[in-house]
Amino acid sequence: MDGASPLERYLERCGGQDDLSASPQLFTPMSPYDVDLPIQTTEDVLFGSQFNQPKELPTDFSSVDLSFLPDITQDNKEQNLSEDGHEMQKEPDGSTSRNEDSSTLMDESGLSYPDATQPSPEASGACPPLTPMTPMTPVTPASESSGIVPQLQNIVSTVNLACKLDLKNIALHARNAEYNPKRFAAVIMRIREPRTTALIFSSGKMVCTGAKSEEQSRLAARKYARVVQKLGFPAKFLDFKIQNMVGSCDVRFPIRLEGLVLTHQQFSSYEPELFPGLIYRMVKPRIVLLIFVSGKVVLTGAKERSEIYEAFENIYPILKGFKKAS
Amino acid sequence: MAARGSCPGCGSAALVEDAHYAQQQLVCAACGCVLAEGLLTTTYTEEEHLREVAYSQSTGQKEQLSRCLQRGIRRVQDLCKVLQLPMVFEETAVSYFQRALQHPCFHLVSLEKKELLGGCCVFVTCRQHNWPLTMGTICSLLYAKQELFASVYLSLQKELGLSVPALSLGDLVKTHLNSFRLFQHTADVPATFVEDKEKMVARTMQIVELASETWLVTGRHPVPIVTAAAFLSWQSLQPAARLTCTFARFCKLAGVDLPPPAHLRLKELLEILLRMASQLAWLRVFNMDKKTVVKHIGDLLQHRIFLLKNAFCLEDGEEQRATAPGEGSASSPPADGRRPLLPPCLINPRKRLRTAALSASDSAITGDEPISDSEIEQYLRGPEEIRAFRKAKAWS
Numbered sequence: 001m002d003g004a005s006p007l008e009r010y011l012e013r014c015g016g017q018d019d020l021s022a023s024p025q026l027f028t029p030m031s032p033y034d035v036d037l038p039i040q041t042t043e044d045v046l047f048g049s050q051f052n053q054p055k056e057l058p059t060d061f062s063s064v065d066l067s068f069l070p071d072i073t074q075d076n077k078e079q080n081l082s083e084d085g086h087e088m089q090k091e092p093d094g095s096t097s098r099n100e101d102s103s104t105l106m107d108e109s110g111l112s113y114p115d116a117t118q119p120s121p122e123a124s125g126a127c128p129p130l131t132p133m134t135p136m137t138p139v140t141p142a143s144e145s146s147g148i149v150p151q152l153q154n155i156v157s158t159v160n161l162a163c164k165l166d167l168k169n170i171a172l173h174a175r176n177a178e179y180n181p182k183r184f185a186a187v188i189m190r191i192r193e194p195r196t197t198a199l200i201f202s203s204g205k206m207v208c209t210g211a212k213s214e215e216q217s218r219l220a221a222r223k224y225a226r227v228v229q230k231l232g233f234p235a236k237f238l239d240f241k242i243q244n245m246v247g248s249c250d251v252r253f254p255i256r257l258e259g260l261v262l263t264h265q266q267f268s269s270y271e272p273e274l275f276p277g278l279i280y281r282m283v284k285p286r287i288v289l290l291i292f293v294s295g296k297v298v299l300t301g302a303k304e305r306s307e308i309y310e311a312f313e314n315i316y317p318i319l320k321g322f323k324k325a326s
Numbered sequence: 327m328a329a330r331g332s333c334p335g336c337g338s339a340a341l342v343e344d345a346h347y348a349q350q351q352l353v354c355a356a357c358g359c360v361l362a363e364g365l366l367t368t369t370y371t372e373e374e375h376l377r378e379v380a381y382s383q384s385t386g387q388k389e390q391l392s393r394c395l396q397r398g399i400r401r402v403q404d405l406c407k408v409l410q411l412p413m414v415f416e417e418t419a420v421s422y423f424q425r426a427l428q429h430p431c432f433h434l435v436s437l438e439k440k441e442l443l444g445g446c447c448v449f450v451t452c453r454q455h456n457w458p459l460t461m462g463t464i465c466s467l468l469y470a471k472q473e474l475f476a477s478v479y480l481s482l483q484k485e486l487g488l489s490v491p492a493l494s495l496g497d498l499v500k501t502h503l504n505s506f507r508l509f510q511h512t513a514d515v516p517a518t519f520v521e522d523k524e525k526m527v528a529r530t531m532q533i534v535e536l537a538s539e540t541w542l543v544t545g546r547h548p549v550p551i552v553t554a555a556a557f558l559s560w561q562s563l564q565p566a567a568r569l570t571c572t573f574a575r576f577c578k579l580a581g582v583d584l585p586p587p588a589h590l591r592l593k594e595l596l597e598i599l600l601r602m603a604s605q606l607a608w609l610r611v612f613n614m615d616k617k618t619v620v621k622h623i624g625d626l627l628q629h630r631i632f633l634l635k636n637a638f639c640l641e642d643g644e645e646q647r648a649t650a651p652g653e654g655s656a657s658s659p660p661a662d663g664r665r666p667l668l669p670p671c672l673i674n675p676r677k678r679l680r681t682a683a684l685s686a687s688d689s690a691i692t693g694d695e696p697i698s699d700s701e702i703e704q705y706l707r708g709p710e711e712i713r714a715f716r717k718a719k720a721w722s
Contacts, residue, residue, distance in 0.1 A: 223702065272544075
């Protein structure tokens with residue numbers, strides 16, 4: 001006997017029954033397991049063995065998890081949970097209809113799905129594979145990592161010194177400051193170690209640029225704050241935040257940008273009349289990549305170092321796929 | 327007909343329009359409270375109360391367009407007429423313009439930018455229909471700076487989420503050659519310089535395709551390449567008479583601008599052709615140079631697939647040969663005189679001062695190190711310095 005669909009066969013048999021009043025629960029998707037009990041008493045003992053192991057019996061429909069969907073295996077459970085959440089959002093109607101016409105799916109979901117040993121071939125036949133409507137990232141085959149690590153070139157950070165500053169005073173008393181109020185309303189200060197530049201505004205806010213790592217940026221910002229302190233202002237060091245990180249690397253082979261813009265049109269912008277590189281706006285993580293024909297890639301827009309690494313690992317297989325094709 | 331609203335006195339919704347002698351009144355049928363009276367409507371709200379509905383509201387559309395929008399739409403339509411674009415393009419461009427102006431980032435920009443926005447909409451429409459319009463053309467029509475046009479174009483693309491297909495080089499060749507004045511005999515164009523348009527277009531296309539295969543097109547402005555290719559194809563169709571004509575003179579005769587990068591593109595194209603010529607059996611005898619190779623461009627183009635394969639080592643072959651003896655990059659020159667087929671920026675890399683990677687000591691920084699006073703004091707001015715500065719500069 002096919003253990004996967006005893007209920008389905010039973011329901012097919014019952015389809016000929018006209019008398020709905022006899023077992024009203026039969027056609028109520030909300031409480032499918034109530035169907036089982038009359039079966040045991042009125043129908044063959046055949047089905048009895050199937051329902052002797054009650055696992056979690058969800059009577060409430062909303063708690064049904066759709067992870068029995070065919071492409072989910074035990075390993076991919078975590079990865080696809082978000083995808084399932086997405087699907088559940090998108091197709092609530094689909095799920096209810098699915099459960100109405102073949103309650104075998106309910107049966108499968110009743111089995112706690114860590115028992116992934118029980119395959120559900122009926123389920124795979126019954127429900128269509130769901131995929132997200134718009135690709136969040138371009139589909140890449142699982143491959144080994146590139147072995148290339150992008151190098152951080154610039155970090156931009158901001159900090160609040162929390163006191164009003166007299167910019168003319170600062171420009172007069174500090175050697176490393178320039179102040180041209182007609183051109184820009186901030187003092188431009190530079191220090192040698194770490195080699196950075198800071199824009200200091202009269203409100204007490206400061207922008208620090210040019211560092212090569214997050215720690216260097218923080219150290220540099222502290223040094224600027226100390227300079228301002230020594231100049232006589234009660235500077236503090238509040239809300240230090242990394243605003244942008246820029247990295248670059250080289251994939252070491254030339255890239256056909258015209259081809260890349262054709263296949264990844266929704267992410268890329270390639271205007272040779274304006275700029276020689278292709279501007280690729282990756283959605284996850286939210287990073288902008290500048291890809292050049294020489295194979296050099298610039299990644300920007302990151303708040304965390306890991307975003308840059310992740311973005312490069314995402315783009316490398318795409319670029320590599322391109323190289324073989326050309 | 328029952329009026330909208332509810333009576334402020336009793337809250338009933340049964341409002342009735344009644345006339346008290348000659349005066350119209352809005353009265354509550356339940357309690358008799360008079361809500362509104364008076365014939366003279368001076369404000370729009372009163373109109374609403376007596377329910378005189380304006381035409382624009384009844385049709386559900388705001389018929390009035392602001393003057394700025396009207397002017398912008400007229401400008402877009404004029405641009406389309408000047409460029410002789412089909413009617414469909416005009417409608418699409420106008421709809422993009424209206425959509426764009428509703429966005430907050432375009433609503434409050436300068437008039438100059440709004441005019442550029444109209445030009446950008448026309449440009450995007452043309453590109454989406456594969457009509458080969460270059461930014462240079464639009465900028466010259468609008469008397470606009472290219473940087474400003476570029477920024478407006480990029481923000482338009484981002485805000486409206488438009489996907490703009492790449493410029494098709496083939497169409498650009500045809501359009502660009504249309505503006506050349508070499509296809510008829512005139513006073514300043516000698517008879518030997520006149521050329522048949524079909525032949526020239528076909529050969530220019532072939533040269534541009536060759537340039538695209540050999541990495542000369544990617545990342546570069548397309549118009550100089552087309553101009554250089556047109557020059558070479560024109561020369562090669564009657565080399566005897568035309569070899570003496572320089573590039574600059576050719577452009578002046580054709581009535582076309584000579585863009586500055588075109589000279590470099592010409593040089594690169596000739597270098598490619600020379601390498602290909604070195605592989606052609608019956609040309610190996612001759613000592614080819616930049617001038618003489620032009621005579622044989624026809625043959626070179628005819629056999630270009632074979633010649634490219636032999637004249638340049640392709641990427642994969644280079645890698646296989648390099649990895650076998652255990653060598654690293656493709657920088658080692660191959661023994662048989664072939665060079666790898668790479669973009670020019672990789673063949674002649676410009677020597678750039680690369681800042682060294684983070685050294686070990688740098689990576690050990692935690693960001694919380696103590697900062698010594700002496701280090702900070704080096705950045706502060708001493709009192710004599712300050713006095714000297716005060717005297718030198720008048721600090722207002």
